[in-house]
Amino acid sequence: MVDELKHALLRYTRAHSQVDGVTATSVRGFYLFQRTTPSEVEHTVVNPLVCLVLQGRKQVSLSSGVSSYAAGETLIVTGNVPTASRISQASAASPYLALALDLDPNVITDLVLSEHVASSSQAAHDTSGDLCDALRRLVMLLDRPESLAVLKNGLIREIHHWLLLGRQGHAVRNLGLPDSHVRRIARAVAILRADYAQPVHIERLAAAAGMSRAAFHQHFRAITSLSPLQFQKQLRLIEARRLILSKGKLLSQVAFEVGYESTSQFSREYTRMFGRSPVKDKQTVSER
Template sequence: MTTTFLETVRRYADSHSDQNGTARTPIPGLTAIRALTPGQLQYAINRPLVALVLQGRKRVTMGAHTFDFGAGESLLISADVPTVSQITRASAQLPYYSLVVELDPAVIASLIVEMNLAPEQQGIPVRVDPTETEVADAALRLMRLLERPSSLPVLRSQFIREIHYWLLAGRHGAAIRALGVADSHAQRIARAVAIIRSEYAKPLRIERLAEAAAMSPSSFHQHFRAITSLTPLQFQKQLRLIEARRMMLSEGSDVSSAAFGVGYESVSQFTREYGRMFGLPPAKDIKAALGQLDTAA
């Protein structure tokens, strides 16, 4: 991991980070992350991605698997799975910096054909490995495009494709190959996941999701859980609770507005399920989280 890569990401993150330390770029799916202090637990159901850590350390848990990793290592998430993460090493003198690249199944599918790669079965959807030099170099070139905006329309897709190529060619390759296999179980479940993500506040119809995945309802349940580690209803519930927490933290929504906004019909039910997931009732959790943000600032 080169100093130049770190400095390039640092410059962008320092000048563009929001109050949560997220610096979104004009390139879809590319985000820089910065933290000045160790953080609170973060709950998410991530899209498939690779996160390249350049400074500091982080811990991510998925089910029974916990990963501690730091500078020079990459986190790969190859399916829409729930994770709990925490930045464990960061300071004002040595902030935490990482670069997150969302994986594009269409690009992966195209490259699999051109590279003549054999299909792979879906394995453990979260893993950590050393960042390969070719991936870091391609990511650095992509970040440098941000300093020359006129080049983005011409070169952006080329560099995104190059990052995917080196990921497929390297130690992450087998883990992400299933994302690009036409009509694989991973792709079919991804179609159902996309519906849940876009309509999480609406009642869930399993028959519609199974039809989108071209599976019977029983087969759909089996494969959905195998890939995401959750049932469809659990997946929707976690999405609702994560979004409600974001609304209260970032938009200042009160508990009732957040509950109804994500599809709950009962504030008491929302409060119970929120407490089970986040460890505290909504009002106490948000007060504690905002206090931690104020301290960090």
């Protein structure tokens, strides 16, 4: 089953992507990864997701520490959290292969409300084989759009079902509880993502989460590991690096676009986060 999934992933990525890296699919929030060389550290703020490594190895740094994921291992992230990750094992003969699916709180809510087996009182099970099989069937349908349109929602629901029954089922379940702290903080995170270049108004964020200012700060840090201002700073710097590496814009333009008024402050904070200055990253683009 795993070999069949690997072959299907390779076939799809080679047909739909010209370069190593991530391949977006026609299923919203579903991504395939194939890389033939180790990568540099990549910083991002991820949505709640499940990632299954099929070949190679990936190192991921979260607030809880640094972990390494090898073939057959699954990473489940249940909050909007900053990550630093790198593909540590990959080659032309044995490329890094993985897939990831954003978790859908609405699907989880529906499952939690309709299935007694999703109750947090149930003992956790090893559902990795069932999860892998459901993901395999989803990948196999990507080049069959007519069938995908009919079966996609059922497969996504099945994937969430197996996650709820798995060893991190309790954390996944909290994503589906409408009044959970995770869901309430997610509403504030959505505002920060949309308006990351604008000044932060904590009162607006706390109101979106339905919390007092003090409770909002406490729960925001508990879930994301950062304060709202630190979270916004990471969003700004991650977008700034994307602009520099992909478009080669003037650094002053980039700093202004992501919300900085001072280019010197932008340069200091960029260097502190990524370990190299924006000038060096811009030079890298120019030398390509």
